[in-house]
Amino acid sequence: EEDTPIxxxxxxxxxxxxxxxxxxxxxxxxxxxxxxSIGLTTKTIEFISGKPxxxxxxxxxxxxxxxxxxxxxxxxxxxxxxxxxxxxxxxHKTIDGHIYARGAQxxxxxxxxxxxxxxxxxxxxxxPLRTIHISxxxxxxxxxxxxxxxxxxxxxxxxxxLGFAMDEGQANPGDEFRVFYADRVPWHFVIKAEGIPGxxxxxxxxxxxxxxxxxxxxxxxxxxxxxxxxxxxKAAYSEVISVNPVYLKAGxxxxxxxxxxxxxxxxxxxxxxxxxxxxxxxxMKKRIAEEWAPSIRNMTYSxxxxxxxxxxxxxxxxxPVNDSNPWWSIFKQAVEAMGGKLAKPEILASxxxxxxxxxxxxxxxGFSPMTNTPIxxxxxxxxxxxxxxxxxxxxxxxxxxxxxxxxxxxxxxx
Amino acid sequence: xxxxxxxxEEDTPIxxxxxxxxxxxxxxxxxxxxxxxxxxxxxxSIGLxxxxxxxxxxKPxxxxxxxxxxxxxxxxxxxxxxxxxxxxxxxxxxxxxxxHRTIDGHIYARGAQxxxxxxxxxxxxxxxxxxxxxxPLRTIHISxxxxxxxxxxxxxxxxxxxxxxxxxxLGFVMDEGQASPGDEFRVFYAERTPWHLAIRANGMPGxxxxxxxxxxxxxxxxxxxxxxxxxxxxxxxxxxxKAANSEVISVNPVYLKAGxxxxxxxxxxxxxxxxxxxxxxxxxxxxxxxxLKKRIAEEWAPSIRNMTYTxxxxxxxxxxxxxxxxxTTNDTNPWWSIFKQAVEATGGKLAKPEILISxxxxxxxxxxxxxxxGFSPxxNTPIxxxxxxxxxxxxxxxxxxxxxxxxxxxxxxxxxx
Numbered sequence: 001e002e003d004t005p006i007x008x009x010x011x012x013x014x015x016x017x018x019x020x021x022x023x024x025x026x027x028x029x030x031x032x033x034x035x036x037s038i039g040l041t042t043k044t045i046e047f048i049s050g051k052p053x054x055x056x057x058x059x060x061x062x063x064x065x066x067x068x069x070x071x072x073x074x075x076x077x078x079x080x081x082x083x084x085x086x087x088x089x090x091x092h093k094t095i096d097g098h099i100y101a102r103g104a105q106x107x108x109x110x111x112x113x114x115x116x117x118x119x120x121x122x123x124x125x126x127x128p129l130r131t132i133h134i135s136x137x138x139x140x141x142x143x144x145x146x147x148x149x150x151x152x153x154x155x156x157x158x159x160x161x162l163g164f165a166m167d168e169g170q171a172n173p174g175d176e177f178r179v180f181y182a183d184r185v186p187w188h189f190v191i192k193a194e195g196i197p198g199x200x201x202x203x204x205x206x207x208x209x210x211x212x213x214x215x216x217x218x219x220x221x222x223x224x225x226x227x228x229x230x231x232x233x234k235a236a237y238s239e240v241i242s243v244n245p246v247y248l249k250a251g252x253x254x255x256x257x258x259x260x261x262x263x264x265x266x267x268x269x270x271x272x273x274x275x276x277x278x279x280x281x282x283x284m285k286k287r288i289a290e291e292w293a294p295s296i297r298n299m300t301y302s303x304x305x306x307x308x309x310x311x312x313x314x315x316x317x318x319x320p321v322n323d324s325n326p327w328w329s330i331f332k333q334a335v336e337a338m339g340g341k342l343a344k345p346e347i348l349a350s351x352x353x354x355x356x357x358x359x360x361x362x363x364x365x366g367f368s369p370m371t372n373t374p375i376x377x378x379x380x381x382x383x384x385x386x387x388x389x390x391x392x393x394x395x396x397x398x399x400x401x402x403x404x405x406x407x408x409x410x411x412x413x414x
Numbered sequence: 415x416x417x418x419x420x421x422x423e424e425d426t427p428i429x430x431x432x433x434x435x436x437x438x439x440x441x442x443x444x445x446x447x448x449x450x451x452x453x454x455x456x457x458x459s460i461g462l463x464x465x466x467x468x469x470x471x472x473k474p475x476x477x478x479x480x481x482x483x484x485x486x487x488x489x490x491x492x493x494x495x496x497x498x499x500x501x502x503x504x505x506x507x508x509x510x511x512x513x514h515r516t517i518d519g520h521i522y523a524r525g526a527q528x529x530x531x532x533x534x535x536x537x538x539x540x541x542x543x544x545x546x547x548x549x550p551l552r553t554i555h556i557s558x559x560x561x562x563x564x565x566x567x568x569x570x571x572x573x574x575x576x577x578x579x580x581x582x583x584l585g586f587v588m589d590e591g592q593a594s595p596g597d598e599f600r601v602f603y604a605e606r607t608p609w610h611l612a613i614r615a616n617g618m619p620g621x622x623x624x625x626x627x628x629x630x631x632x633x634x635x636x637x638x639x640x641x642x643x644x645x646x647x648x649x650x651x652x653x654x655x656k657a658a659n660s661e662v663i664s665v666n667p668v669y670l671k672a673g674x675x676x677x678x679x680x681x682x683x684x685x686x687x688x689x690x691x692x693x694x695x696x697x698x699x700x701x702x703x704x705x706l707k708k709r710i711a712e713e714w715a716p717s718i719r720n721m722t723y724t725x726x727x728x729x730x731x732x733x734x735x736x737x738x739x740x741x742t743t744n745d746t747n748p749w750w751s752i753f754k755q756a757v758e759a760t761g762g763k764l765a766k767p768e769i770l771i772s773x774x775x776x777x778x779x780x781x782x783x784x785x786x787x788g789f790s791p792x793x794n795t796p797i798x799x800x801x802x803x804x805x806x807x808x809x810x811x812x813x814x815x816x817x818x819x820x821x822x823x824x825x826x827x828x829x830x831x
Contacts, residue, residue: 246673248691249670251668251670263668270680270682
């Protein structure tokens with residue numbers, strides 16, 4: 001019955017925002033109440049009906065300076081209740097302080113930590129120089145196309161005049177905070193081979209399946225060559241191009257399985273490719289068109305690029321993590337001022353909403369202040385320890401006060 | 415036109431062939447009753463005894479017999495099948511069961527080559543031999559079996575395993591062969607055995623972005639690569655001219671299955687925990703089944719890589735005495751010599767004996783140790799089994815009757831053994 005940062009976190013976790021039917025109304029109502037009690041202004045925008053975006057603002061004293069944004073998403077991945085020790089939306093807190101809930105790590109913790117840290121800064125009489133915005137967006141777990149993608153492309157977003165943004169990161173089992181400076185871009189790639197159909201007994205060249213198998217072999221070799229960099233310790237998983245097979249389809253189905261004496265005239269394979277920003281998309285497309293699915297072998301393919309590798313000025317989409325980027329220096333110092341240590345900056349192996357913001361040339365870090373915590377996003381029994389959550393609030397107090405006090409550059413850092 | 419209609423009223427080998435072709439015996443609903451009725455009438459008119467046996471209801475086997483003068487000698491059998499593969503009418507120039515005969519003598523019908531021609535040629539040859547007062551030493555049987563096109567399991571397989579078959583005391587058998595585009599008759603002394611292999615790989619499921627070892631699909635792909643290499647190595651013998659297509663082990667992929675279906679296709683960011691591939695293997699009788707099974711268990715689908723497999727052997731590679739199932743085609747086999755001479759006596763030439771690339775009912779008989787040759791006397795004829803617009807030229811059909819007169823009279827006069 002107490003009203004504490006922990007109980008407010010638990011309240012937020014109890015809203016079922018899991019796909020495929022996320023409840024967005026109730027958590028937004030809750031967040032608006034919190035914002036009002038802290039003295040922040042709010043604005044709700046719906047670019048897609050039923051998929052609201054909440055923007056909360058703390059006005060800074062110098063409106064000429066670009067503002068900063070702290071983003072998180074409202075939605076969660078589904079939870080299979082029967083595989084959880086406690087109901088996934090109960091936010092049960094164990095005796096040793098573990099709070100179990102879907103979204104505990106991904107990413108309702110930071111959504112509440114932003115507000116709690118600002119509540120604390122206000123109560124200390126802190127006044128920001130730059131305007132601080134907090135955004136809560138829908139649909140991140142299913143690609144963000146109806147959430148942050150729409151928001152980032154809007155005039156409302158442009159009007160924020162952002163100089164820097166923070167978004168979610170990931171937990172660290174170790175004792176250093178993880179920070180992400182780029183995402184990889186997914187390409188959904190489908191190869192189709194056509195060939196001569198024939199009786200299962202005949203040996204002949206250019207059957208659809210043998211043709212596809214030649215390509216699958218080439219692709220597997222490429223995959224292994226990229227993986228070898230990881231195994232040799234020369235690159236992180238997220239710094240290479242990953243090519244993972246996700247489906248195979250060929251043959252004539254019957255009621256009992258497949259026709260076993262007929263070589264089909266079509267065969268198909270699907271791959272999930274992930275390209276880091278350093279990858280050359282043109283070289284990859286050339287490899288696909290000339291080696292993996294060449295038309296001279298009666299093959300066709302389709303690629304769905306689920307994002308961009310280059311920003312509007314043609315540069316690889318990533319945020320510099322050295323002193324050439326003053327936001328990096330300020331962020332790093334702010335974390336260290338709390339006694340925390342930052343791990344070596346990483347490219348995220350999957351994707352978050354950060355990519356839509358980086359595409360606009362706005363520097364963005366992915367950061368979730370959780371150390372000594374197993375990575376449990378999308379896993380069963382996702383939890384966050386109460387002391388880790390509380391420590392995170394302090395980290396954000398330091399980060400938000402430092403970033404919003406940064407005086408240099410009266411224009412966007414490009 | 416007048417000549418055409420006049421011929422249709424005539425009772426000739428050609429018109430009897432056409433009548434037989436007009437019975438729709440195509441799968442999946444072959445009409446067996448009408449053609450058997452027709453064949454019984456023909457047998458009676460020729461003076462042969464007949465017997466109909468149903469090992470499986472609705473799947474009759476017809477046996478016609480011409481008693482020989484020496485019942486102590488083993489008999490000979492001439493086999494053909496009643497059924498046909500389906501025909502896609504819209505892809506035929508003439509309706510597939512019309513047995514339309516063109517001006518240049520091509521008779522178009524499903525089963526014209528596979529294999530109603532030989533079923534009628536057996537009877538016509540015997541009709542002619544009888545009219546010449548020929549008397550066989552050995553008893554001659556003619557069988558018409560169902561279900562050959564779908565593996566023969568409900569037809570010849572049942573017949574060959576029966577006491578009725580054993581009682582025939584067969585010494586030699588002739589079954590269907592294939593047409594030759596060239597000018598030499600083809601003859602088949604063995605078949606390959608189908609093995610249906612399904613390989614399943616299990617592995618860790620995972621997000622589509624992660625690189626890790628031992629995913630089900632990557633695991634399966636390793637095996638597919640090994641199997642493709644084996645396939646290529648066998649095919650290389652064929653390409654180098656060292657073996658015929660049917661003399662090597664063929665391994666052909668027939669299906670692939672993996673991934674999570676969705677309403678729009680497949681989930682594109684999830685690596686599945688299961689992946690499966692199916693193969694149609696064909697083993698010639700010289701193949702070593704033990705070595706191949708070892709390769710499958712240890713290399714293609716090893717349990718140490720979390721793989722499992724099922725193997726359905728659709729026949730045997732060795733007979734009841736453990737010998738490779740094939741009929742000898744040299745002078746150590748007297749039936750071979752007699753058959754060869756009989757064909758050549760008609761002015762025909764035999765091509766080099768072959769292993770059949772697919773399967774016929776011959777395999778059930780060879781398994782019993784009985785020598786069998788696959789033979790369909792068609793030369794200068796494109797191979798159109800299972801094809802659209804299957805046809806047989808009338809002169810080729812008639813020539814075939816002449817060949818069978820020679821073959822049947824020679825084989826049934828063989829006195830030794």
